[in-house]
Amino acid sequence: MKFWISTGAAVILLAAGVAFAAEGSWTGYISDSQCGAKGANDQAGECTTKCVKEHGAKYVFVNDGDKKVYAIDAQDKVAGHAGHHVTIKGTAEGDSIKLASIDMAAKAETKEAPKSKQ
Numbered sequence: 454m455k456f457w458i459s460t461g462a463a464v465i466l467l468a469a470g471v472a473f474a475a476e477g478s479w480t481g482y483i484s485d486s487q488c489g490a491k492g493a494n495d496q497a498g499e500c501t502t503k504c505v506k507e508h509g510a511k512y513v514f515v516n517d518g519d520k521k522v523y524a525i526d527a528q529d530k531v532a533g534h535a536g537h538h539v540t541i542k543g544t545a546e547g548d549s550i551k552l553a554s555i556d557m558a559a560k561a562e563t564k565e566a567p568k569s570k571q
Contacts, residue, residue, distance in 0.1 A: 474546045480558045481517045481541075483525075483534045485510040490520045495560065498536025505535070514541060514550055524549040531555060 484492035485504040492501055493515035504510040512531045514523045523545065525531055530552055531539075538560055543553040 474544050476542075476544050478540060478542045479514070479516050479518075479545075479550075481515045481539070483531050483537055483539060484513050484515050484522070485535075486513050486522075486524070489513065489522045490515050492536075493520070495536060495538065501535040502532075505532075514539075522548070525552055526550070527552040 482493035482497070483501065484490070484497060485501045487504050487508060487510040488497065488501065492504075501512070505512060512525055512528050512535065514525055514531075515521070516523065526549065534555060534557075538558045539555050540558040541550065541552060541555045544551045
């Protein structure tokens with residue numbers, strides 16, 4: 454009886470883990486694990502690379518929409534995109550992404566203050 458209960462519990466946990474994996478496409482910045490969302494901008498490339506090479510940080514992806522920071526499995530594939538605005542495709546599981554592809558994205562829109570009439 455214990456065997457069947459244990460087996461049933463294992464199947465439920467495995468199914469729950471699969472249910473939380475989501476395939477998709479996201480746009481955002483490649484930053485580093487020390488700066489996270491603060492490093493999600495076009496000027497952070499040099500700093501991001503330095504943090505990874507000299508301070509042991511890892512490359513991360515910062516989603517444009519909610520500024521959520523995701524760990525990336527394929528560090529070698531994103532190294533050349535440090536500080537870049539990119540679109541990635543892959544599978545998200547919790548706070549990490551299994552990367553399938555990465556491409557440059559259009560620059561993020563910046564909001565300018567309205568100009569006053571003089």
